[in-house]
Amino acid sequence: MKTEKKLFLLDAMALIYRAYFAMSRNPRINSKGLNTSAVLGFANTLLEILQKEKPTHIGVAFDTKAPTVRHDSFTEYKANREKMPEDLSASIPYVKELIKRMNIPILSVDGYEADDVIGTLSKEAEKAGFEVYMMTPDKDFGQLVSENIFMYKPARMGKGPEILGVEEICKRYHLKEPTQFIDILGLWGDASDNIPGVPGIGQKTAMKLIEKYGSIENLLKNTDDLKGKQKENVENFSAQALMSKELATIILDVPIAFEENELEITKPNVEELKQLFDELEFRNFAQRYFSKLSIEDSADEQAVQGQLFADLPTEEPEIQSEYKTIDDTDHTYHLTDTLEKAAALAKLLNKQQSFCFDTETTGVDANKSELVGISFAFEAHEAWYVPVSENYNEAREFLHIFKSVLENNKIEKIG
Known part of the structure; x- marks a missing residue:
């Protein structure tokens, strides 16, 4: 029987980076020149969780700038990471303001990573009878899953979120128990x-x-x-x-108290949120968010909140452009999501004198990013997209199909 107490713990920076790079080719810039991609992406994530998963409790974990206990034993820990892009760094305070004004606790402890905070609170919450969902794209959390603790990987490539428990982690990595993932x-x-x-x-x-x-x-x-x-x-x-x-190894004894009441879902500060959304120019998002609140509240509260939209336009302002878009250009796109389709595409590419290709990755650093998908084209207005599985063996099998055509030096490749 499912527990009535449902806690979501969000890995803030992993989700923020993911939102930022998801829009890196078409970033959202407001009239003040602020890149709001990460803030909007994170806001959409929060709204989706609240609407679809309906947690009773929630918290968002952040790293701090202080060195961690891992640096004590290995000074080169994370030393190879590139500096955060300036426009992403500038958006972090807005993400934190969003969380605060939604009355969601921000969780952090100097000397420990967000992973450790989530790990410690997950185990404590489990003892207190909670069903816990650790929302993160980070595979390392697989070591923490248990009967009542799950990884909740965000929606990706048009697919829904992936929930991983003991069975899924053990099957994926051939383990007897999740802790062996360490x-x-x-x-x-x-x-x-x-x-x-x-x-x-x-x-x-x-x-x-x-x-x-x-x-x-x-x-x-x-x-x-x-x-x-x-x-x-x-x-x-x-x-x-x-x-x-x-x-x-994710640390499970971080000095942070599990305060059930502090994590309980409460109503947001509507007026402060409205001010923030106005500043960020999140007009469509504001309408969606406040509409959700009005549905959930009583009839009297609906009437009050309905006034919030009096000065909000019903649509985002249109930006005139001299360039054609996907909406006014004939096109044919093919999703190549089976081995049979991949083999057929590889055969087709092998017949070309030249083709274009592009990769979709989780970041811009080739040494740290993971491959999400590859697109191919050799004629105007037609292209193929090949999504790459997160499963190592499946991804390897899929990509091997394109090995010979990519290595064929008689075919020109444009990247």
């Missing part, structure tokens, strides 16, 4: 966090080794079973593997 990360490493792992061991090999030996510690006791370079690397980098495991 061992996979210890061997595999994490380029985005500068966690080194063991040289020469990627996700697939890490999964096989942990599936067989259960943990890094047990693997190190049985290195005689290994051969060649793999044996040499595991033995020579054993200390690094154990350190990487420690760095990848």
Whole structure:
């Protein structure tokens, strides 16, 4: 039987970055020159959660600028991360204002990451009888799932959100229990966090080794079973593997109290939100948001809130442009989402003298970003889009189909 207490904990920066880069090719800029893409994306995320999932409790976790306990053991932790884009940095205060004016708690503790705060509160909430959803695109949270704690991955590529529990995590990574995912990360490493792992061991090999030996510690006791370079690397980098495991472990005893009443959903500060939406020029969003509130409130409150729209236009102001758009240009787009369709497209591309392609990724840094999809075109007004699975093996199988055509030096490629 489902619990009546439902807590959503949001990984703020992961969601903010995701919203920002999702609109990076067509950013939303208001009349003051502020890039509001991240704020609008995050606002839409909050609204969708409140409308569709109807949590009884909610909180948003942020990192702080203070060094974390992980820097004490590894000074190079996250040292490879690029500086946050200036326009994204400028929008963070607005995101925090949005959260505050919606009367949602902001959760953070100096010396610890948002992951640790979410991990600690998730386990405490579970003890208190909650069903907990950790909203994040970050795979590392897989180590925390349990009978009542789930990963809630945001909607992606037109698909709905993905909810991952014990069964899903164990099946995806060939584990007996979710906590073993920490061992996979210890061997595999994490380029985005500068966690080194063991040289020469990627996700697939890490999964096989942990599936067989259960943990890094047990693997190190049985290195005689290994051969060649793999044996040499595991033995020579054993200390690094154990350190990487420690760095990848989400801390569950952060000094933060689980205050159930503080996390309970309450009504937002409507007037302050209206001022913020006016400043950001979120006219359409304001109408959607306040309409939701008016439906939920009593008849008297509806009448009061209905006045909020008196000075709001019903539509965003139209921007005149000399350029044609997707709305006034004939086009044919194909979704290539099966192996059969991919094989047919690869065959078609192989017959061309030249074709264009573009990649959709989670960021702009090639060393840290993940591939989301690839688009191809060789005639005007017609294109193919190939979504790439988050599952490593499925993605590898899909992309292998295009290997020969991409490596064919007789065909011109325009990127």
